[in-house]
Amino acid sequence: MKKRVRILGILCMLMLVAVLIPQTKAQAASVTKSNWYKTVLNSKSGSYKIGSKTYKRSKYKYYKLVDINKDGTKELLLSQAPNSRISSEHSVLLLTYYNKKIRAIKAFHSAGGGELLCRGATKTITHYTRGSDFGQIEVYQLKKGVLKKTGKILNQRQDDYTWQGYKDGKKCSKNTLNNYWGKYYDKATLLKYKKIS
Numbered sequence: 001m002k003k004r005v006r007i008l009g010i011l012c013m014l015m016l017v018a019v020l021i022p023q024t025k026a027q028a029a030s031v032t033k034s035n036w037y038k039t040v041l042n043s044k045s046g047s048y049k050i051g052s053k054t055y056k057r058s059k060y061k062y063y064k065l066v067d068i069n070k071d072g073t074k075e076l077l078l079s080q081a082p083n084s085r086i087s088s089e090h091s092v093l094l095l096t097y098y099n100k101k102i103r104a105i106k107a108f109h110s111a112g113g114g115e116l117l118c119r120g121a122t123k124t125i126t127h128y129t130r131g132s133d134f135g136q137i138e139v140y141q142l143k144k145g146v147l148k149k150t151g152k153i154l155n156q157r158q159d160d161y162t163w164q165g166y167k168d169g170k171k172c173s174k175n176t177l178n179n180y181w182g183k184y185y186d187k188a189t190l191l192k193y194k195k196i197s
Contacts, residue, residue, distance in 0.1 A: 036097040037065060037076040041196055048093065048104035055093055055107060062193035069123045069142040073097055077116070079193045086114035086127070094125075098145030105147045117188035124150070126184045133157040139184045153180045
């Protein structure tokens with residue numbers, strides 16, 4: 001009798017494994033570069049590690065799809081606010097799909113106020129931050145699943161209340177400041193988000 005119960009138990013386990021494994025493989029195979037973001041948006045318990053910090057998908061209520069580098073795969077931005085606002089309380093996560101894997105690339109934060117913008121012509125994303133005595137833009141490009149900062153320009157108020165521009169940490173002319181600002185801020189599109197349903 002005990003032997004029959006044991007055999008039945010083993011058979012039940014084998015049947016369960018036979019049923020579950022093909023479903024898991026089918027689910028994994030169904031994630032593609034055109035629909036990967038749905039896996040993220042539909043996840044209530046998903047979490048993404050960037051550096052030493054882990055970000056929970058459930059903390060983000062808004063999203064935006066945009067093909068930053070024009071490679072045919074849309075990137076996913078998860079936001080805690082419906083507008084483009086970034087602050088110490090509101091962050092934006094950038095995720096992409098590369099080499100058949102979902103990758104969390106960067107979390108954008110700002111101690112003061114901030115915004116994210118995108119410009120298709122330059123294949124860049126711009127992180128704008130501001131405070132009472134400065135305005136700054138950091139420009140990023142995405143290549144092969146890696147986000148690289150390609151430039152940083154800062155307009156800083158000096159002790160004598162004049163303003164000085166800095167490009168990549170070095171003083172620059174007002175003309176350089178205005179050209180860079182015009183190219184990566186004025187001509188870029190402010191990102192706005194949809195509510196995750």
